[in-house]
Amino acid sequence: MYTSDYPGGPQNADSGRLLYRYDTITLFAEAPDEEGWLWYMVGPDQWVEQRVISKPVKTARPEGVEGRWVSIDLYEQALIAYDGDTPVFATLISSGLPGNDTNEGLFRVWADLPQDRMSGFAGAPNAYDLSGVPWVMYFDDSISLHGTYWHNNFGYRRSRGCVNMSISDARWVFEWAQEGYRQQGIQRVSHEQPGIYVLVWGSGEYRTTGAATK
The missing domain is CATH 2.40.440.10 (L,D-transpeptidase catalytic domain-like)
Structure with a gap:
C-alpha cells in the first residue's frame, strides 16, 4: 500500500511511500481524519490509517508477577x-x-x-x-x-x-x-x-x- 498525503486522503501511488506487509516503521505523530478515524504520520506528508498498523503498547507489570x-x-x-x-x-x-x-x-x-x-x-x-x-x-x-x-x-x-x-x-x-x-x-x-x-x-x-x- 501507498501512504496518503494527509489523514483521510487517498493513497498516493505517484509520490507516496510504498509500504509492504510486516514492514517496521516509525510513527512520528497522529491525527484523526474528518470521520474520526486515527491516522499515523510515518514521514513528511506520509500518513497511514491506524487500522492497518499494529503499535506495541507497553503495560505495567501486574502485581505479584516476577521474572x-x-x-x-x-x-x-x-x-x-x-x-x-x-x-x-x-x-x-x-x-x-x-x-x-x-x-x-x-x-x-x-x-x-x-x-x-x-x-x-x-x-x-x-x-x-x-x-x-x-x-x-x-x-x-x-x-x-x-x-x-x-x-x-x-x-x-x-x-x-x-x-x-x-x-x-x-x-x-x-x-x-x-x-x-x-x-x-x-x-x-x-x-x-x-x-x-x-x-x-x-x-x-x-x-x-x-x-x-x-
Whole structure:
C-alpha cells in the first residue's frame, strides 16, 4: 500500500511511500481524519490509517508477577515479552474472532509442548483437525500460544480463541520461557508448578464507526 498525503486522503501511488506487509516503521505523530478515524504520520506528508498498523503498547507489570512474562494486547494484536519491567521482544499475533474471543485476564502457562494436535467443533462446518501444531504453551484451559502454519495474517483476529504467532516467533517465545524455567530449576511446567504469566488485555476498543479506534 501507498501512504496518503494527509489523514483521510487517498493513497498516493505517484509520490507516496510504498509500504509492504510486516514492514517496521516509525510513527512520528497522529491525527484523526474528518470521520474520526486515527491516522499515523510515518514521514513528511506520509500518513497511514491506524487500522492497518499494529503499535506495541507497553503495560505495567501486574502485581505479584516476577521474572519473565508476556503481555497480549487484543486491540493492537501484538505480544510483548518482558523480563521484569523490561520489554525484550515484540511481535504480531492473531487472537480469537468475535464469538470465539480470547479471554482477558492474568493466566499462567500450565503445559508446554514442542508440538501438539489440535481439533474442535467436530461435525460442524467450522470443524478443524490440525496435526503438528508447533511451540504450544497452554495458559487458559485449552487456549494456548502457538505457532501457525495455516495462515499468514498476523495483526488481525483470526483464531478460534488461541493466540496464533508465526512459527519462528512462537519458537522464540517458547525457548525464551524454557530458558527462564531452567534458571529457576523447573523441569516441567504443570498446574502444580505453573510457568510464565500471560496477561491478556486490550489497549483500545474495536468499533465500526469513526472514533479514532480500530
